[in-house]
Amino acid sequence: xxxxxxxxxxxxxxxxxxxxxxxxxxxxxxxxxxxxxxxxxxxxxxxxxxxxxxxxxxxxxxxxxxxxxxxxxxxxxxxxxxxxxxxxxxxxxxxxxxxxxxxxxxxxxxxxxxxxxxxxxxxxxxxxxxxxxxxxxxxxxxxxxxxxxxxxxxxxxxxxxxxxxxxxxxxxxxxxxxxxxxxxxxxxxxxxxxxxxxxxxxxxxxxxxxxxxxxxxxxxxxxxxxxxxxxxxxxxxxxxxxxxxxxxxxxxxxxxxxxxxxxxxxxxxxxxxxxxxxxxxxxxxxxxxxxxxxxxxxxxxxxxxxxxxxxxxxxxxxxxxxxxxxxxxxxxx
Numbered sequence: 001x002x003x004x005x006x007x008x009x010x011x012x013x014x015x016x017x018x019x020x021x022x023x024x025x026x027x028x029x030x031x032x033x034x035x036x037x038x039x040x041x042x043x044x045x046x047x048x049x050x051x052x053x054x055x056x057x058x059x060x061x062x063x064x065x066x067x068x069x070x071x072x073x074x075x076x077x078x079x080x081x082x083x084x085x086x087x088x089x090x091x092x093x094x095x096x097x098x099x100x101x102x103x104x105x106x107x108x109x110x111x112x113x114x115x116x117x118x119x120x121x122x123x124x125x126x127x128x129x130x131x132x133x134x135x136x137x138x139x140x141x142x143x144x145x146x147x148x149x150x151x152x153x154x155x156x157x158x159x160x161x162x163x164x165x166x167x168x169x170x171x172x173x174x175x176x177x178x179x180x181x182x183x184x185x186x187x188x189x190x191x192x193x194x195x196x197x198x199x200x201x202x203x204x205x206x207x208x209x210x211x212x213x214x215x216x217x218x219x220x221x222x223x224x225x226x227x228x229x230x231x232x233x234x235x236x237x238x239x240x241x242x243x244x245x246x247x248x249x250x251x252x253x254x255x256x257x258x259x260x261x262x263x264x265x266x267x268x269x270x271x272x273x274x275x276x277x278x279x280x281x282x283x284x285x286x287x288x289x290x291x292x293x294x295x296x297x298x299x300x301x302x303x304x305x306x307x308x309x310x311x312x313x314x315x316x317x318x319x320x321x322x323x324x325x326x327x328x329x330x331x332x333x
Contacts, residue, residue: 010078018084026064035074042069075100087113098130107132112283114290121189136164139192139244141251156243158188187239196284198222199252203263232298267318
């Protein structure tokens, strides 16, 4: 199908975030395709139009959403695609998708984290696995329950191509949703990965009943860590203090997010496997390791990420992690 004949937006991935994005895009009057890689889940969604176990806030997916397990059909019918998956499967999904894309497509992702092993940002992976040049990243303090309830929300869309931002606005902008533009892909992608890690750290502090001053320290110093790593990676440090960084961290903190709940469970001694068994797959778990590794690669201090990563790997316990953070060398702000 030629690029001019394509009419739909597509979301690749029918998890909690993917289902929500597809519903919101369709609610703006857009024909929307939702690709599901699980045939059983796809049939359930087609039949029931909801998945209460995963998205209890949504009674029924918008009628403008067409659900399919046929990746070729979805890719060929869409002019703009949004990848909604975890960082560890981004390359595999992009590789499959690449067989059906051409230069007229626009491709974005809503991935929170870096590729394990390579530490590459998702847009780098998309460029390596597909022929699409017009790529972008979506991030920001956007929460599923707030988005579905119609409360005010804001995304940041990072891309070097104005058309990508324009497509993101056509997909989601409305009375309760704003889409801000950024050209800083490294900054937005790295900050989005780090914000979830800092939220886990704040969850640990809450469970240890360390008080609001400790939470303030973790929030501001967590953003400072983001800024240092972003700068080292060639991005704009200001992105760490924007919607993708501190903005998302504050939203995760105030919402008692799954990231905060994970921190609480880890502080009680739960293993990462036990946390994910109860809460489901969490980008923050992998992001903690990859963000800490990225900071080490650039020889940048990122002690909060290092403490969370050490806790996940079983090298330290929660109280030791906090004690280490408070015993660091005094420095200028």
